[in-house]
Amino acid sequence: MTTRVTALDLPKPELGEETRAYFAKCEEKLGLVPNVLRAYTFDEAKLRAFTDMYNDMMLGESGLSKLEREMIAVAVSSANHCYYCLTAHGAAVRQLSGDPALGEMMVMNYRAASLTTRHKSMLDFAVKLTETPEKVEEPDREALREAGFTERDIWDIASVAAFFNMTNRVATAVDMRPNDEYHSMAR
Numbered sequence: 001m002t003t004r005v006t007a008l009d010l011p012k013p014e015l016g017e018e019t020r021a022y023f024a025k026c027e028e029k030l031g032l033v034p035n036v037l038r039a040y041t042f043d044e045a046k047l048r049a050f051t052d053m054y055n056d057m058m059l060g061e062s063g064l065s066k067l068e069r070e071m072i073a074v075a076v077s078s079a080n081h082c083y084y085c086l087t088a089h090g091a092a093v094r095q096l097s098g099d100p101a102l103g104e105m106m107v108m109n110y111r112a113a114s115l116t117t118r119h120k121s122m123l124d125f126a127v128k129l130t131e132t133p134e135k136v137e138e139p140d141r142e143a144l145r146e147a148g149f150t151e152r153d154i155w156d157i158a159s160v161a162a163f164f165n166m167t168n169r170v171a172t173a174v175d176m177r178p179n180d181e182y183h184s185m186a187r
Contacts, residue, residue, distance in 0.1 A: 094186035
């Protein structure tokens with residue numbers, strides 16, 4: 001495991017019982033504690049806020065599949081050149097899709113992948129929201145409706161894209177490093 005999680009030298013206080021239990025659950029389910037979680041241990045309130053939002057966006061009730069949400073994370077992270085999220089969520093796309101090539105194409109350029117109209121419209125919207133949010137207009141939402149997305153799905157696409165824009169910027173600002181394990185997952 002990479003010893004350096006970020007470029008910052010933040011204090012590492014004793015973890016509370018709830019955080020230790022959460023990390024144990026991560027170890028059990030994932031085989032690791034993601035470095036993004038370790039990075040937040042300097043402030044357990046911020047860690048809880050981050051994990052609550054992440055778990056809601058990525059694991060909560062939605063018309064979007066887990067794979068679709070991970071695809072959004074990767075497309076947004078690719079537009080933002082976020083090393084941490086491309087590595088971690090690229091591994092998730094490989095794992096969830098069972099297609100290592102799809103994960104790699106998503107990291108490099110989702111437009112190179114053989115995507116359904118549904119997925120292409122979803123990712124086009126997420127990337128436009130990332131790169132030129134002021135240009136998002138009703139025809140962009142209508143394209144999502146035509147691809148079969150509900151109003152709630154559109155909200156969820158926007159929310160996942162917005163969440164990863166925020167996390168990409170924090171990860172880049174502090175030079176957050178992904179766990180080494182992500183590099184070999186689902187290949």
